Amino acid sequence: MSGLDAGERDAATLEEVARIAGVSRSTVSRVVNNAPGVSPRARAAVVEAIAATRYVPNQVARNLATRRTNTVALVVSEDGERVFGDPFFAGVLRGVSATLADADRQLVLMMSHGGDHERLEQYLAAGHVDGAVVVSLHGMDPMPQRLADSGVAVVLLGRPLAATTVAHVDADNLGGALAATRHLAATGRTRIGTIAGPQDMGAGIDRLLGWRRAMGELGHRTDAVAHADFTVEAGAAAMATLLAGHPDLDAVFAAADLLAVGALRHLTAEGIRVPDDIALVGFDDSVLATTTTPRLTTVRQPVEELGRTTAWRLLAQLSGEENLPLSMLLPTELVVRESS
Amino acid sequence: MSGLDAGERDAATLEEVARIAGVSRSTVSRVVNNAPGVSPRARAAVVEAIAATRYVPNQVARNLATRRTNTVALVVSEDGERVFGDPFFAGVLRGVSATLADADRQLVLMMSHGGDHERLEQYLAAGHVDGAVVVSLHGMDPMPQRLADSGVAVVLLGRPLAATTVAHVDADNLGGALAATRHLAATGRTRIGTIAGPQDMGAGIDRLLGWRRAMGELGHRTDAVAHADFTVEAGAAAMATLLAGHPDLDAVFAAADLLAVGALRHLTAEGIRVPDDIALVGFDDSVLATTTTPRLTTVRQPVEELGRTTAWRLLAQLSGEENLPLSMLLPTELVVRESS
DNA sequence: TTTCGATTTGGGAGCGCTCCCAAATCAGCG
C-alpha cells in the first residue's frame, strides 16, 4: 500500500546495481552473464552490489532483448485426465525434463484439452518459448506445422499422420508388433487375434500393421481384430468382442499393456486361463506388466529414452545444427514373462 | 538462410501493421486490445492490416511493458513419478486449469524434483508468471514465502507447516478423520488402528490428529499407529506392522485410499476378511475406492473443488482484492461403502 | 617519455509493446 515497503516489492534493476557498485550498466551485465573482460576489482564490486540488492535479472526484459527465452514446452495433446492415468507420459516427462535440465532450460508442461488448442497456439507463437516437444498427436492435427510456420521449433514424439516438415522421434512400433506376433507363433499358437489401439495415432496404426504383416508371413488370416482406445475398460470390452467372434482364439496381441490388463481381467472373469488357454502379449512394458498375475509378456519401448531423444533433437535444432535427421526410430524389444 | 523467406519467419510488429494501415502505433494497439476511442474507419483499416500481415502481438514485449504476464504456474513440489501416479493431482490440475481457463490465463505446470528447486524459484521470481499455486508442500519448505517476498503472488493448496503470510486452501482433513473414526466406533468397533500418512505434510498430520482426537473422545488407547508414505506398497507394509503389534485389531483408518488399498491387499493375502474381521476406511474417495473388493468406505475430499478454489483465491489476489481470507477450509464427507 | 596494442569501461540504440499527454479533428450550438 504505502511506499514504505516498496523496496521489498520492486525488484532491483541492472541500473540500480550499477549505481551502487559504481560502475556502468554494461559492466554489471557482463558480470551477470559472466562474460569476459571485467577487471577483478569491478567484478567484486558488482558481486557485492548484487548481493546487497538481492538482484535477480528480469527474464522478460532479457527475453525481449535477446529474442529467446530458454524455455521449452512439452505439449501433450490430451486432457489432464488421460495424461495422469498413463505411465507412458510419466516416462516421457522424465526423459524430457532430464535432458532439458542438463541443458539448463526451463520446462513448461501444457496440455490442450480440445478447446484450448487456440490459446495454446497463441501462447507458443507469441514468443513465450523457444521450442516445443509435442506428444500424443491425434489424427491430422495441423497444430505442429502451424507452430513451426510461426517460428517455434517443434519436434514430435510419435510419428505424425499428416505429411509435414516437422521432425519426429518414435519407437519401432511396427518391429515390436512383428516380434510379439512371431513370438506367439513360435510358441505354437496359431489362432492369434489382436486388440488394436486407436487408429488416429501412429502407434495404434503401426502396431496393428506389424501384427498384420507377421500374420501374413505366417499365412494366417487377419480377421481377429478388435479396436479399443488405450484404457483398461476398452481392453476388457475388446477382449469380449474378440472372443465372441473367434471362440477358438489361442493367443492375443494387445497394442498396449493397459489393453492387455483389461483383456486379462476379462479372461480371468470368464475362467479362461492365461497362458494355458490363451497366450497374451502386451506393449509398453510399463509397471503394470509386472503386477498382474500372470506377469505380462510385452514389448518394451524405451519410454524415457524417447523423451530424452526428442528433447535432444529439439535442443540441437535450437542451437542451429544442420543436417539433423528428420525422423529417428528407437528400437523396441520383446520381454517374455509368464503370460505367453 | 536467404532473406527471401524472412517475411515468413520474422513476425510483424505493431509498427509495421500501423504503417500498412496508415495509422499510428497507438491506434493499432487500441484495436488489438480493443480499447475504446477508435473510429470505425481506422478500426477497419487496422483489422485488415492485421489479417494481411498475420500479426500476432509479441507477448514478451507486452509483458515487459505491462509488468504482467497473464500466466499462472501450478507448482507441484514433488517429482513427476509421484505426480503422475496419484489421482489427487489429476483432480487438482483439472480444477485449477478450469478456473484459469475461464479467466483466460495460461497455465504452466512445473514440478521441482528436489534439486531443481533453485531453478524453479529463479524462473518464477524472474517475472515469468504473475502468480503460483503451490501444492504438496513438504516440511518447512521456505519456497512459498521466498516467492511471495520476491513479488510473486502465491497461494498454497494444503496447509503449510511453517508459519507464513502466504494464504492457503485446504480440505478439512481433521474433520474427515474424526468422522471416519467415529463411524468405525459407531458400528461397534473398539480396537481401531490407523495407518498414518507422511508427517511432514499437513494432510498427514491432520488426519492422524483427527484419529487421535476421536480415539480420545471414545476413551480408547492411541498406540495402534503405523506410518507410511502415500503409496500402495507402504500401505501393505504398514498393515503388516500394525497387525504384528496389535493382533486384536478390528478396524483400521488409513489416511489415504492408496494406503487402504495396500492394507486391503495385505489383509486379503493373510486371509483376514474385510469388513468381517477388520473394518477399513480410507481417505480421498479416489477412483480406487470403488474398484476394490469390497469397495472402500472412505472420506471424500473435494479434490477438483480444492483446485478451483485455490486458483480463484490466487486470481482474486492478483486482481488486487482486499481483505481476502488467509485460509479456506473445504468440507470433507464420509462415504460409507462395503469395507466397514 | 612516447607509442601502440590490448584490456576494460561506458553509453547509445534497440527489442516490441503500453501508457500518457498533447495535438488535431469533429460536432453542436449560439
Added chain:
DNA sequence: CGCTGATTTGGGAGCGCTCCCAAATCGAAA
C-alpha cells in the same frame, strides 16, 4: 461563422535488458 467540449489520433517516454562501438585506461616495448 466562431467557440467550446468531446472524440480521435499521434508520438514520446519507458519497461529492463543486451549488443555494439567508441572512449578511456593500462602496460610494455622502443
